[in-house]
Amino acid sequence: MTQETLPFWLAEALAREQPADPIPLGQHIEADIAIVGGGYTGLWSAIKLKQQDPALRVVIIERALCGIGASGRNGGCLLTWSTKYPSLRRLFGEQEATRLVQASEQAVFAIRDFCQHHGIEAQLRLDGTLYTATSPAQQGGMAPALVALEQAGISRWQSLSPEEVQARAGSKAHLAGHFSPAAGSVQPALLVRGLRRVALALGIVIHEQTPMTRLVHGARPLLETPLGSVGADKVILAINAWLPRQCRQLSRNLILVSSDMVITDPAPERLDALGLRDGISVVDGRTFVHYYRRTPAGRLMLGKGGNRFAFANRLHPWFDRPSAFAADLRRRLDGFFPSLADLPIAASWTGPSDRSATGLPFFGHLEDHPNVLYGAGYSGNGVVQSWMGGEILAALALELDNEWRHCPLARGPRGQFPPEPIRWLGANLVRRAILRKEQAEDEGRPVPSWARHLARLADAAGKADKG
Structure with a gap:
């Protein structure tokens, strides 16, 4: 992938950062914990490990650049597990479901506080989220989750009038909606590159342009790379959509699906006139949702998941190209905002999302290899959830006796997809x-x-x- 074909967010972040050229690993090194993958999950895990034990030798290897995967090309919506409360309760019981929902909401503010403390300028704005209905059939779709949250006494959601929904969403296409303040938006690549900077400052060793070519199992696993290797007591595979290719035992627990996005040229005055003045994220009531938000520069980003499924979970070249569905997204944007029909699209991009059978991430260790850990399955909702993934993987790696190590999400995948085809x-x-x-x-x-x-x-x- 060249600079010209980088996803919009990452190209913007790198242009601002002007980083030095990456230094690939060129020798054998030793670590206490080696992490494969320099995205949110890998970086949060590394940071939390060092926070627990500053003396740990933690090494991250990344196949290209930190943020080149989903962490640098997602929609940047900071969303929680609150709407998944009924599923969490069915799978894990009321007490753990309540804990996970509340933890996901606390994580939104923890990420904000982390960025403020470490001076990460990630355009993070906690202006909430708006879940809407754009057809009569979608109205009432959130009722089961909202009723369950109310009964548990943990609901942050507010029902808005149609006029309030349209004012906050900037569009008359929305017929009804609910608002939660425990949410917002972020420039995702600025966040991941900021986490990289903090990790380096903590003494974490990061080698970009260093793909793992082979994982050799044993009492001390060995990560082989084109020019070097890493020996470690434990390995964390934080590679998400790339996990099925590396671990056949997990190949039926994930399905790769594209998520496609477009972003407009800046037009701050026109967005102001529509009522889009802050960083609220707007999500419609479809199964494969449309979501959009305004950037601080006055651009409008709109995305949609579920356009393509990858046969046998192959990472097709189209995952790294401008979206083949840009015209469809343009029509949807015009449907939401007819007055912006002449506003040019600045860029489009796509990427692989690793969906699990439950729509929830899972964590654990490989069968017969307790010193090789993994996390995956964020199902297109990982900006906030990867913060908790880092907590879980750090607890598993250090064998801590806490709620994250004993969390049911840390017991491996639940459910499988059928075999191909x-x-x-x-x-x-x-x-x-x-x-x-x-x-x-x-x-x-x-x-x-x-x-x-x-x-x-x-x-x-x-x-x-x-x-």
Whole structure:
């Protein structure tokens, strides 16, 4: 990937940072803990490990640049697990579900405080999030989660009138909605590059342009790279969408799906006129949601998940190219904001999102290899959740006796997808059913029964690809 084809956020962050050329690992080194992957999960894990024990020798190797993966190209929406409370309660019980929802909300403010303390200028704005309905069929879609949160006494959500929703969202396309203040937005690549700077200041060794070519298991695992190697007591695989390729035992626990985004030229006065004056993130009620937000510079970013599924979880070249669905996103942007139809699109990009069967991330160690840990499955909602992933992986690596090490998310994956080609065929069949169903709902037509039944298969994993 060249500088010209970098995702918009990362190109912007690197232009501001002007980093020195990366130094690939060129020899054998030793570490207490070696981490593969220089994104949010790897960097948060490393930082939390050093905070627990400053004497630890922690090494990160990254195949390209820190932030080149999902951490530097996501939508930058800081969202929580509150809308997943019913699923969390069903899977883990009321007490742990409550703890995880509250922990995810606390993490939003913990990330803000971390950035303020360490001087990370990541354009982080905690102006909340707005979940909306854009068709009558979507209205009431949040009711089960909201009722359950209210019954548990942990709801931060506020119901808004249609007029309030349209004013906050800047668009009359929204018919109803709910607002939570425990959310916001961030320039994701500025955040990950800021975490890299803090990690280096803590004494964490980072080697970019250093892909892992082989993992040799043993009492002390060995990470082999093109020009060197790392021996460590424990290894953390923080590679998310790249995990199925490295660990066959987890290949059926994830499915790779694209998330596509566009961003406009700056037009701050025009966005002000629409009412888009802060960093609120707006998410509609579709299964594969549309989400958008304003940047401080007055650009409008809009994204959508679920456009493509990768056969056999292959990392196709189209994950690293401008979005093939930019025209569809342009039409959706114009549908939300007809007055911006002449506003040029500055860039589009795409990336792989690793979806789990539950829509929740999972963490653990490889079978028969307790000294090799992993975390993955953020399902398009990982900006905040990777902060908690770092807590879990640090607790597992150090064998701490705390709530993160004993968290049910730290017990490996739950549920599998079918083998190929059934997985790919089934995913695309369900996707087509969802599109047919939602198109009929948008147009006020009856939904074909086959589309309605197939679309329900996506409900277990919840709404997709916002973070």
